[in-house]
Amino acid sequence: MARAVMEDPNTAPLEPQDKGLVVFAEKLTREPGRFGESDVEALRSLGFSDLAIHDTVQVVALFNYYNRLADGLGVQVSDDNL
Numbered sequence: 001m002a003r004a005v006m007e008d009p010n011t012a013p014l015e016p017q018d019k020g021l022v023v024f025a026e027k028l029t030r031e032p033g034r035f036g037e038s039d040v041e042a043l044r045s046l047g048f049s050d051l052a053i054h055d056t057v058q059v060v061a062l063f064n065y066y067n068r069l070a071d072g073l074g075v076q077v078s079d080d081n082l
Contacts (some may be wrong), residue, residue, distance in 0.1 A: 001013070001014075005022055009022040009023060010023070016046060017037055017046050017048070018049065020042060020043055020046045020048075021041075021043070023054060023057065024042065024043055024056065024060075025060045027039060028057065028060050028061075028066055029060060040053055043056070045081060054071075
């Protein structure tokens with residue numbers, strides 16, 4: 001399942017809510033300048049509360065921060081640690 005999501009989240013066999021979260025997180029990560037209220041509304045339409053959306057944004061932002069921090073500091077991760 002994880003491989004399918006990584007290869008193409010749009011065709012991965014996910015429930016609608018899970019797919020919505022993946023699309024939301026990917027857009028916030030890859031295109032933050034194009035991210036907006038319509039993206040939040042898309043999650044609301046899938047039944048997510050504002051608190052759940054807030055938590056999702058926090059998690060995505062933190063992972064992006066830590067990845068950029070590690071990249072900026074030249075942290076190398078061996079395959080043994082994955």
